[in-house]
Amino acid sequence: MYVLGAAFLGHIDDAWKLIDDAWKLIDDAWKLIGDAWKLIDDARKLIDDARKLIDVALKLIDDSFKLIDDAWKLIDDACKLIGDACKLIDDALMVMVATVLVSELDYDSGDDDGDGGSSGSGRTGGNDSGGDESMAAAVVVVVMVLWxxxxxxxxxxxxxxxxxxxxxxxxxxxxxxxxxxxxxxxxxxxxxxxxxxxxxxxxxxxxxxxxxxxxxxxxxxxxxxxxxxxxxxxxxxxxxxxxxxxxxxxxxxxxxxxxxxxxxxxxxxxxxxxxxxxxxNLSFSDYLPHFPFYLTPLGLSPSPRYTAVISVSHGGSGPIHTTPLYKLIKNIARSKFVERVIVVWTSSQPAPAESRLPSGTVPLRLTVPPDHSPSARHHPSPLIQTDAIFSLDEDVTLTTDELDFAFTVWSTFPDRIVGYPARSHHWDHAKGGWRYSSRWTNSYSLVLTGAAIYHRYWHHYYTHASPAPLLSSVAATANCDDILLNLLVSSITRRPPIKLTQRKQYKDPNSEARWIWTDPGHFQQRSACLNTFASTMGYMPLLHSNLRLDPVLFKDKVSVHRKKYRQIEKIGS
Structure with missing residues (x-):
């Protein structure tokens, strides 16, 4: 029993020791927990400090941006001040000039001798008048400078x-x-x-x-x-x-x-x-009277006859004597001013014999150029010996009186294009470009070369002095040669062409080529040409005019025998 009791007591002691060890472990655990909470508290403090630092940094960034904005504002203000300073300097310089002018005016109008008289300007009454005028001059100059x-x-x-x-x-x-x-x-x-x-x-x-x-x-x-x-x-x-x-x-x-x-x-x-x-252009001549713009200043007149150049681009069908070309040549042959008739045949149809064309006693020459471009009608030719060229389309219906009247007017204005069919141009704000128009208005800026008379120098200038891109554009579109000639003439003379009489329709209504000038696409293409030409030349040289010339006594209620061009009045408008 004694032994068992002793063993039991030994186990109890071991248990108490274990319990003591457990309490020690618990105490150590609480210490560790306390240390962990301290660490957590320290971490929270660090986080709070970091947040505070971040807030300070953000505030500093905001302040720096504000400073940058303020700096830009200061730069803008400085630039404005510099601009104002420059203006003030300019104004000061102009005022200085005004002061010099005023002092000169005051010197001229002042009283040099002190006797109430005037010197230089013929004014009387002492310095009051001169001072007032000087002050007025100063005010005018300063107002002009500042305004x-x-x-x-x-x-x-x-x-x-x-x-x-x-x-x-x-x-x-x-x-x-x-x-x-x-x-x-x-x-x-x-x-x-x-x-x-x-x-x-x-x-x-x-x-x-x-x-x-x-x-x-x-x-x-x-x-x-x-x-x-x-x-x-x-x-x-x-x-x-x-x-x-x-x-x-x-x-x-x-x-x-x-x-x-x-x-x-x-x-x-x-x-x-x-x-x-x-x-x-000296390749044309070195004699000034050969140029159209020097005839009038030199008091000279152009040669008294013209050469008719007829462009045939269609040719027509049927007998030659029924075509508009046949009738036109007959009217030309009756003109008292015609020197020669040249027919430029660019039609794809075969050309007729010269003998079949009714030129009468007027020399006629039919030429077939190798190039069928519309520019062929404007090529210089040794056959043209007159100053004046009457350019005509094959289907024109001009009478002999109209031909003679046109030549008479052109003889007074040899540097211009003078003719019957007028057209105009205007700026289209909606499309942002130039637009060609055939509307009947009170002004015009072009006279088409289908029925117009002009100096032969313009043929030379068209062929040899036109910018190459413009001639290429005419050849590519097979159109707009007449527009280009008008632009070239206006760019040199700085004057508009001249339209004759009230005639609107100058083409034969039965012509087989009428589809060309009734096609809407034709006008769009000519508007495109206007923009191409103006872009290449750098400006628009065409000028508008309201002038129209009619024969003397035209439509006047007097005897028809007193009128020189009697047939023109019989033509409807």
């Missing part, structure tokens, strides 16, 4: 100062020429462009840049007629030689060519008058 835009101010100015730029020359010179303002040059020793052939003394005023106070007096010494002439000359020089890079290059090449061929060089009067030296 008008730069380009508007130049276009409304008579004289424009052209000081030297960074170099001796200045781009302002060309700006002033384009605006039609008389350049007042302030650049000693400046050699103006093309001065070898251009007489700049008729266009510009040279002033010594060291003597600025003399400029007002120089300007006032130019009278009204001189001002008008000089402003006109600025436009002549600008339009002919400086309005495009192409013209500048061509003018340079022509000056070099004149140096080489001195015996055939163009006179200076040609370079300094309209239409300018670039319009005088």
């Amino acid at each position: 008008y835009d730069y380009e508007v101010l130049m276009r409304n100015s008579t004289f424009c100062l052209v000081p030297r730029g960074r170099r001796l020359g200045s781009f302002r010179f060309l700006e002033v020429l384009q605006a039609g303002c008389i350049p007042v040059l302030l650049a000693n020793g400046w050699e103006l462009p093309f001065s070898e052939v251009i007489d700049w003394t008729t266009t510009t005023i040279y002033a010594d840049e060291r003597l600025l106070l003399q400029v007002p007096e120089m300007v006032r010494s130019v009278n009204a007629s001189q001002m008008l002439y000089m402003r006109q000359q600025t436009q002549v020089i600008w339009n002919q030689y400086f309005s495009s890079v192409q013209k500048i290059v061509f003018a340079t090449l022509e000056i070099v060519a004149d140096r080489v061929r001195r015996q055939r060089a163009r006179p200076l009067s040609v370079w300094n008058s309209t239409p300018g030296a670039l319009a005088v």
